[in-house]
Amino acid sequence: MALEQEEVNIDEFSHIDAEPKEVPLTKDELLEKPKTAAEYEKEIYDLRQLLEISRSLCTTLELSTLIESVLYVAMAQMRVLGAGVFITDTIDRKIYALGNNVSGFELDQSVDYIISDDSRLVEVLTVPNTVFTMRELWDILPDSKELKLISTLNPTLIVPLVLKNRLMGILILGERITLDDDSSEYDEYEKKEICTIASLAAIAVNNASLIEMSSTDMMTKLKLKYYFFNMLTDKLDVAVAEGNNLSVLMLDIDFFKRFNDTFGHACGDFVLKEVANIVKSSIRGQDIASRYGGEEFTVLLNKTPKKDALLVAERIRSNIANHDFFYQNQHMKVTISVGVATFSIETNLVTSPKVLVEQADQALYMSKRNGRNKVTFADPAVLAVLGHSAAIF
Numbered sequence: 001m002a003l004e005q006e007e008v009n010i011d012e013f014s015h016i017d018a019e020p021k022e023v024p025l026t027k028d029e030l031l032e033k034p035k036t037a038a039e040y041e042k043e044i045y046d047l048r049q050l051l052e053i054s055r056s057l058c059t060t061l062e063l064s065t066l067i068e069s070v071l072y073v074a075m076a077q078m079r080v081l082g083a084g085v086f087i088t089d090t091i092d093r094k095i096y097a098l099g100n101n102v103s104g105f106e107l108d109q110s111v112d113y114i115i116s117d118d119s120r121l122v123e124v125l126t127v128p129n130t131v132f133t134m135r136e137l138w139d140i141l142p143d144s145k146e147l148k149l150i151s152t153l154n155p156t157l158i159v160p161l162v163l164k165n166r167l168m169g170i171l172i173l174g175e176r177i178t179l180d181d182d183s184s185e186y187d188e189y190e191k192k193e194i195c196t197i198a199s200l201a202a203i204a205v206n207n208a209s210l211i212e213m214s215s216t217d218m219m220t221k222l223k224l225k226y227y228f229f230n231m232l233t234d235k236l237d238v239a240v241a242e243g244n245n246l247s248v249l250m251l252d253i254d255f256f257k258r259f260n261d262t263f264g265h266a267c268g269d270f271v272l273k274e275v276a277n278i279v280k281s282s283i284r285g286q287d288i289a290s291r292y293g294g295e296e297f298t299v300l301l302n303k304t305p306k307k308d309a310l311l312v313a314e315r316i317r318s319n320i321a322n323h324d325f326f327y328q329n330q331h332m333k334v335t336i337s338v339g340v341a342t343f344s345i346e347t348n349l350v351t352s353p354k355v356l357v358e359q360a361d362q363a364l365y366m367s368k369r370n371g372r373n374k375v376t377f378a379d380p381a382v383l384a385v386l387g388h389s390a391a392i393f
Contacts, residue, residue, distance in 0.1 A: 049077070050196055057204035061211045064285065070201045071103045074171060078186075078194055080104075080156065082174030086115055087205065096122070096170060100285060104174055105153055113149060115170070121146040125160040126167045129195045131186075132158045157186060159194055161202040168202045168209075217291040219269060220276035228290035228298055232353040235302050239343055240351055246343040247309030249299040250360035251279065251316065254335045254372040256295040263327065270327050271334055278323060282316045298357065306342040306377065313338045313375045321373060335373035339364030342377075359383060 053073050060066045067085055074083045082104025086096035098113035107113065115121060121144050124137070134151055137158065141147050150158065150172065159171040173194075176184045186194075215227035223231075232248065239246040253275060260268040272295065279289050279297055288300040299316075301309050317338055325332040341359035343350060350356050363378035376382060 046193060050193075050200075053077075053197060054200050057200050058207070060204065061208050063205070063208040063212050066204055066208045067101045068103075070171070070204075071101070073197060073201075074159075074173060074194070075103065077197060078157075078173055078190065079177040080173045080175060081177060082153075084153065084172045084174075085161075086113070086170040086172070088117065088169070096167075105172075108152070111149070111152070115146045115149070119146050120144060122167055125158070125170060126162060126165060127160065128162040128165070129199070130160065131191050131194060131198075132160075134158070156184065157194070159198045161198050161205060163199075163202040163206050168205045171198060171201070220272055220291050222276050222280065222297070223288055223290035225290060225292050225298075228288060228292070228300065229353055229357075231288050232300055232356070235300065236343060236351070236353050236356065239303075240345075240349075243345050244303045245305040246356075247301040247304045247306070247312075248341050248356050248360045249301065249309065249313050249316070250292070250339040250341075250357065250364045251297040251299070251336050252364055252368070253295040254337055254368075259332070259334075263330065267327050271325060271332070274323065274325055275320060275334065275336070278319050279316055282319050283312060298360075304342075305344070306340070309340050309342055310375060310377060313340050317373065317375055337364055337367035337372045338375040339367060340375065340377045 057066065057069060057073070060069055067087065070085060071083045074080070082102070084098055084102035084105055086098050087101060088094075088096050094117055096115040096117065098107070120141055121137075124140055125132070134147075134155060137144075137147055153172055153174065155172045155174060156176055157173040159173065160167055161169040161171060178184050215224050216222070217224055235246055238244065253271065256268065256271070259271050272291075276289070276291065276297070279299065283289060283299060283301070286302060290298050290300075292298045299312070301312060304312070317336055321333075321335050323334070325334050339360040340363055341356050342348060343356055348359075350359070359378040363376040363382055366382050367374040367376040370376070
């Protein structure tokens with residue numbers, strides 16, 4: 001049975017063009033100019049720079065060194081005269097503090113540059129891949145005290161360091177370096193570039209913070225013993241290679257057991273915290289103080305000769321001896337004994353961090369034996385008297 005062929009009316013499809021029409025360009029596409037060879041070369045150069053920045057930031061695990069790198073990178077890439085980073089305390093995370101994390105800014109020493117973590121400004125800044133001018137932030141938060149504080153630095157741009165919807169820090173960029181024909185305003189390309197740098201910095205700060213927490217004694221907020229030895233190993237290798245001095249202090253609280261036996265272990269914890277605070281406030285930011293174990297503490301003084309190390313040790317001893325330890329209406333006197341050892345190419349060429357710490361330990365033993373509340377240097381005479389088998393009691 002033959003099928004009937006249905007007639008097709010060609011006129012019904014006459015509105016369909018044989019060839020598709022070109023879609024008209026949008027206004028933005030029409031205005032967009034093709035990139036020049038120079039612009040492509042700049043993008044390639046900037047990408048290489050970002051790769052190098054990424055490698056540098058993500059391989060730096062010491063927080064203070066990392067912050068210095070972030071400041072340097074931001075100032076160089078954005079051509080600004082100053083930069084600073086508000087960053088949270090690694091342990092408590094209750095405030096964002098500027099502290100010494102600045103370069104090129106003149107700070108008012110009477111002002112505490114801190115921002116509470118529950119402020120409205122922190123909420124506004126917790127947006128990834130975003131930058132703000134002061135004008136934009138004033139429009140959002142016209143009555144912000146924290147914003148008023150930041151404005152005293154005369155920033156040209158505020159860059160949040162955001163990771164997984166958590167504000168890791170606040171990068172402040174200062175006055176821009178401009179040539180005759182340059183604008184002080186940031187263009188979109190520059191904003192994208194600093195956003196990328198901020199993302200890398202946020203990851204690096206988070207990694208360094210994790211290392212910081214895992215290497216910190218939660219009671220005293222000082223470094224732990226293994227971290228101290230890792231840093232001492234690195235610094236000693238550099239000192240041997242470059243011929244620098246390096247000193248180690250070993251400290252022990254005198255008659256510590258009496259505080260636990262007389263007032264309880266809570267009192268002992270109080271004494272440990274107070275001593276740790278005094279030790280930390282008596283040394284430089286670049287020095288490393290650690291809780292070595294129990295009531296023992298160590299301090300690493302990089303690039304520090306014998307004379308200066310003894311001055312630091314005496315300052316710590318004196319500050320603790322003169323401090324009023326006030327606990328539950330009780331005024332207590334606390335003293336420490338200190339041993340000091342110094343690496344020197346000429347007088348004490350030791351390449352083992354363990355040996356250097358043992359030398360400081362033996363000098364501490366001599367301070368104990370000679371009446372406590374003293375500082376003793378591990379010179380050859382002390383080491384000869386005690387030998388390597390001496391132990392602190």
